[in-house]
Amino acid sequence: MCSRTEGRLYLANEITSTEGMQQVKAIQVAGSKKSCFRCGNNKEKLFFRSPCSYCNQEECLYCRNCIIMGKMTECQYLYFEPSQPLIAPYQNRCLAWKGQLSPGQQGASDAVLKAVINRESLLLWAVAGSGKTEMMFRGMDEVITNGGRVCVASPRVDVCLELYPRLQEVFPNIELVCLYGDSDDVYGGERFVVATTHQLIRFYQAFDVIFIDEVDAFPYAKDPFLEYAVRKALLDSGCSIFITATPERKWQLECKNGKRNYIKVPARYHRQPLPVPERVWIGDWKRSLEKQKISPIILTWVRAKLDEGCPVLLFFPEIKVMHQVAPILEKLGFGPLLTVHSADSERKEKVQQMRDGTIKLLCTTTILERGVTFTNVQVGVFGSEGRIFTESALVQIAGRAGRKFDFPTGDVKFFHFGVSKSMALAISQIKLMNQLGRRQKLLDE
Ligand SMILES: [Zn+2]
Ligand SMILES: [Zn+2]
Incomplete structure (x- = not known):
């Protein structure tokens, strides 16, 4: 009770x-x-x-x-009981963040604020590494300071766990709660909730604004019930702000046809263009693997990058393929290296080792397509024509490179045996974002 x-x-x-x-x-x-x-x-x-x-x-x-x-x-x-605003809201702004927004971030922050004030839904389409969290602060502050309720939801627990301490820091005087499957926290009426989208099922007529981060990430994109849950958790007068670097095709078309309210942030905060993936043909890699061989084109590239002292992230279409390739690489002297996938219980530790630089070569499935940053990382996709590599997966993967201010560039290679439609779409989406960034004068080149 x-x-x-x-x-x-x-x-x-x-x-x-x-x-x-x-x-x-x-x-x-x-x-x-x-x-x-x-x-x-x-x-x-x-x-x-x-x-x-x-x-x-x-x-x-x-x-x-x-x-x-x-x-x-x-x-x-x-x-x-439907949510009611505080009778005596706060005298001063609740946001304690004193950082500076880049011009690209400022435009988005203004658009979010406008959407929040008018209670109209908005898609914030911001490229990987653009600093999207800061773009939400002002809009959140508007709701909280006026005595309303805010929820930040994400399909991914790791996104919630990363956002929660960050939000606590910038809203130091507001009670926040973080709700997810295994969390010990219980909802006690806090006006600021961080939750997995799944937890929204428990709410009704609750929030003035729900921010949904990584809206396209599994499982939101594939679970129609969660869309219902978001709608139900909102007050009738409420609105949602969707945030993603890679909206699904349907949403992209709605933006194009004027059917969806959106704002694009085409550039990263460090004002360098997104690395454009390069397509590299490596022949019939499945047959080569049967003979325990890997294309020399890949080997030469990985060797060159490791010799330059750069960490290398290699993506694979299947665990099986990864476990075929990794031992061959080790035998050829590319170690020490590690492999990681979604069911790997040491996933966190392995990612940390890569961050610390104790290993330089990490082989992975699409599990690391988003949410991770490695300084100066170089990115290769083995068998990039694989069906698992959707347009959005490839854009996210490419978005791992060049994220840091001191290392704003990096290689992204699609090693393939035949270009897929997703590869072509991903590359054109990235190029379009760079063009838009140039046009909006958000890039220094
Ligand atoms: Zn049910
Ligand atoms: Zn009954």
């Missing part, structure tokens, strides 16, 4: 009293159509029936899709 808070959905057994609260049926049934209010599930195959201790029916309907948040049956209600 906990004391209730505004904007949160509760089952009757989760709170001491439902007095004065509004209620909504947990599962709506209309004819053959069912929908779960909590998670938005409307797929027949995700509803089950079982004997129920609340209504004593033999076959009471429940939703399987959100059962991880506690079993919820057809006979139950969800209780809530």
